[in-house]
Amino acid sequence: MKVGFDNDMYLKTQSEHIRERIKHFGGKLYLEFGGKLFDDYHASRVLPGFMPDSKIRMLMEFGQDAEAIIVINAEDIVKKKIRKDFSVGYDLEVLRLVDMFTDRGISVCGLVITHFNGQSEAEAFQKKAESNGLKVYRHYLIEGYPSNVDLIASDDGFGKDEFVPTTKPLVVVTAPGPGSGKMAVCLSQLYNEKKRGVSAGYAKFETFPIWNIPLKHPVNIAYEAATVDLADVNMIDPYHLDAYGVTTVNYNRDIEIFPVVNAILEGVLGESPYKSPTDMGVNMAGNCIIDDDYVRKAANYEIIRRYYSTLRDRREGRATPETVLKSEIYMKNAGITPEYRKTVETVKRIMTETERPVVAAELDDGRVVTGKATPLTTASSSLLLNILKELAGIDDSVMLISKEVIESVHNLKVNNLGYKNPRMHLDEMLIALSIIARTDENAAKAFAMLPKLRGADVHSSVILSAVDEGVYKKLGMSTSSEPEHQTKCLFHESF
Secondary structure, eight states: OOOSBOHHHHHHHHHHHHHHHHHHTTSOEEEEEOSOSSOOHHHHHHSTTOOTTHHHHHHHTTGGGEEEEEEEEHHHHHTTOEETTTTEEHHHHHHHHHHHHHHTTOEEEEEEEEEESOOHHHHHHHHHHHHTTOOEEEEEOOTTTTTOHHHHTSTTTGGGSOOOOOOSSEEEEEOSSTTSOHHHHHHHHHHHHHHTTOOOEEEEEOOSSOTTSOTTOHHHHHHHHHTTTTTOOEEEOHHHHHHHSOOOEEEHHHHHHHHHHHHHHHHHHSSOSOSSHHHHBOOOGGGGBSOHHHHHHHHHHHHHHHHHHHHHHHHTTSSOHHHHHHHHHHHHHHTOOGGGSHHHHHHHHHHTTOSSOEEEEEOTTSOEEEEEOOSSBOHHHHHHHHHHHHHHTOOTTOOSSOHHHHHHHHHIIIIISOOSOOSBOHHHHHHHHHHHTTTOHHHHHHHTTGGGGTTOEEEESSOOOHHHHHHHHHTTOEEEEOSOOSSSOSSOOOO
């Protein structure tokens, strides 16, 4: 896979920079950790070479010097808020985060329920967590937060929160998603640490927007496109420009809240260590871009994918016309159209020639491979077989999976399992290929090409099934689709 981002450099420089910040605060740092911690697929798409688990791998560099606090908003529990990319509720995502940290040797010292106001659902969540041996703490609503600084930085404000005992130099404060109250938890901990005579500091880790690349760099525009539903807007940090005469990039919410956060830090610590929102950050990703042209191309592709994602959300009633318009504006800001991606241009051309679903993929070297649906395979299954043959140098006429095997899977699905869709999906095709590869030389050659699929760009003429979409993600392939279902039915099966 071609790269534009040096992941090893990132792991080294990022951990070193955080250690410097810990030292600056006398040996203890509460690090507000935004974005996806274990599976940042957005970052891996716009920064080719960035591994989805890079951030947690970076934290593992601290070994026994790091621990974690996981935060969840009580109202998110009540509303049964879902993490869209995995369709997992925030309450279950908290438990998944605990497992992920624990498996990597980073202890979780506590779960914090913010905005607690006696919600029965939050109480039920706490009982469930505690029955699994987890320590749960409650943080409460503070009247006038965040502007009533005198109350916030007092025993009637942060002083009422349940304090989470911590013992390590680095305390990572993370959450299932935005709006959970991570920053308030960090500041509350600082207040209560000071009451106990412990010196500690606060910093913020957000990968995007990247502060030391241009405002209109495609990577930063892609962040706006990814958060179109949150109305985040990238801006020049006026506080940093005024304090240092240096142009840096931040986003509107951090800039708007900075005077208040600064005032709270002054109330908690006596004086604020920061002159700008950018000062608060510790992100070093911008220093690890090694091929800017390739990164720009990857980010432009992502802007277009986000546009198609918004079209799909609009088609399924989850987005407004205004959201679609914003996505179009992001493309215009980047100076691109959907046809900038070879796969989009290819699929649209083939759609004029056939009514069958078609999928196209662009490989690392620029080659474009296509696949069309057949009575026995989805377009995606056909595509993947074609790509594997192309990469392995196998003639297109060679049948990697015999018609008899495919018909056998068809029979199982329709006559035994009762599926209405007989076509072989990606997961079924890969299982069949892996079995055949044990005895067939061509199948073995093709199967060995699977790692080379990472980074491929895919576009479909119809909305992909949940099964095929999931397999593409696991293979490291980035997908989008036209906002149309394969049939005109109102109910669409996900398999």
